[in-house]
Amino acid sequence: MGTIVVIGAGPAGTCVVDRICAGAPQAGGGPAVEVHVVDPAAPARETPCGVPVHVHRDRAIGLAESAGRQLVRLLGGGILEADAVVLAQGHPGPDLENVPAGEPVLVRGAGRAFTDLLAPLTVGRGGRFTRGPQGEPVYLPGGLEPLLYVGSRRGVPHHARPGYELAGEARARRFPYEGDERQATAKELAYAYYRELFTAHPSRTRTTWAAFEPAFARAEQGGREMRALVTRSVPRFADRLHLDRLARPLHGMRFGDLAGLQRWMHGYLAADLERRSDPGFSPDLALIRALLDARPRMAGYPWFEGLFGLLADGPSLARQAELLALARAGIVTFIGAEPRIEQDEDGWRASGPTVPGLTRARTLIEARRPYTGPGGCAGPLLAGLYARGEARQAAGLLDVRLPDGRLVTGDGSVHARRFALGSLTAAGTFATLLPLADAVARAVLSQVSGALVDAAA
Incomplete structure (x- = not known):
């Protein structure tokens, strides 16, 4: 039986385990692979497809190799041997063991x-x-x-990740910078948002996309003409895009005490859950897709990175x-x-x-996102891989080859038996998680199946 170790039981780890179980081959009337999940807070998992999933509530602190076998060292002293390893943990956080209870x-x-x-x-x-x-x-x-x-x-x-897909015509449009990258990018984001609103939900607009688009293209982003166009074309306030309000929802707000703020926050979270569950708000997803499209050229701009994290990198x-x-x-x-x-x-x-x-x-x-490159707060497992040249970073994140998620080593080659996905990688946003998890699972199963054939020979 082939053995796969998945490190991390968050969204990425859960997703890849599900896809591994769904695609696992059978041998002799039973599953040909088993999965070990390593996470200090891992829940028990249910695998109706019959693949054995062993949960280790422990922390992986090292990854080595011996005769092609992957050796995952655990904080509790154990070692797991595997045919393939998937790194799906979140960003290394602070030491939580000494956080006091009840205070x-x-x-x-x-x-x-x-x-x-x-x-x-x-x-x-x-x-x-x-x-x-x-x-x-x-x-x-x-x-x-x-x-x-x-x-x-x-x-x-x-914000939570939307639970629906786009329903309209999702096409982006670039606008000239004219000396202001922020305004031009904001206009591109708004264009994607309103295109989805007009093409997928025309009953909530007072005009057509064909009439709205040229007027939108001419108007200055955030200017009086733009505001007037949106006000007369989109009657419901909830359907209008307010990037500044999204980026700073508490700006200018004052509460008399913490209890008042909690009531507002509970309503804010409940409204977010409702909106991200309702396909009627698919323009929000179009906005996220536009953020993903713009990120390669806007990475490093604080305004953009903050908005990207808030809207496109949530739970x-x-x-x-x-x-x-x-x-x-x-x-x-x-x-x-x-x-x-x-x-x-x-x-x-x-x-x-x-x-x-x-x-x-x-x-x-x-609880702010740490730097994960060499010499940074990468945790012992990743720090060891970086130090030995068995992994490298891309834009401060773990570099992987797409679409199969194999780790890229320091010399630019890829490791056949090591994979990664999720927030540690440059391909870690929610829009890429599902297809990447599927691709990683297929590649892992293919690799493990090949190892089984070689062992049998």
Whole structure:
């Protein structure tokens, strides 16, 4: 039987395990492969296709090779041997083992790194999710969770990934820069958004795309003519694109206390879940696709990278629903935008413009995306691969060959038995996750099947 090790049980790991199970070959009336999943907070998994999936609630800290076999070293002291390894872990986060239970803990950052630390600090400490009367997740604390007080530059987490596909004519259009790349890019994003709205949902507009497009192309992005065109052509406020409002939803807002902010945040998350589940809002997905198209030339621009992360690099709908459940259970409390976090003799204190007063805690977690290149905060497994020239980076992320996700080594070759996908890689956005997981699974199964044939010979 062939052995595959998948490191990471987040969205990428779950997706690739599912595709491996769906495509696994059979031998002698049973599955020809087995899968080992390594993640400190891995849940148990269900594999109705019959492929054995062994869960190791441990951390992978090393990857080596001996006679073609891949050796995955675990923090707990064990070693897993495999025919192929898939790296699907999230960004290496802070050491969470010493985070105290039952007391306030400040968290700086509400993006991908924040999402990654939730499971180890909640279900990883004995809590569990059950279902409410409408099927929504409800969190039942285990008693060992910290109380997370979360602040970030925007004050809100990333939007969930849409659960639908485009329905209209998804064609992009470039506009001349004329000295302002930001305005030109914003216009390209708006063009994609409104094209999907007009072509997929014409009943929600007062004119046709054929009439709207030339007027849109002539108008200055964000100018009076553009605003007037959108107002008279798109009657519902919810159907109009407001990039500045999306980018800074809490800008200028003040709440009397944390309780008031929590009520607003719970509504914000619930509205995000509803909108990202409703195909009627497919223009949001067109906007994300336009962000993906623009990223190669806009990478490194802070405005663009921030908007990209907020809209195109968020959690799944299920993870976002779990975050809302954690917030309703009081495990997660949001403290607003632009927090000022300082250290004093008692620990840490946070203040900011969104709510009055101070939030105090003895512990601070930095939940901002770390640098993963050589010498950075890559974690011992990746750091070892980089140091030995067995992996390299592309734009600060793990370099892989597409479409099969094989690791690219320091000399530019690819490793036959090592694969990666997810947020560690340059192909780590949600729009590429499903097709990449399918391609990686096929390549892994092909490699393992070849190893089985060679062993039998």
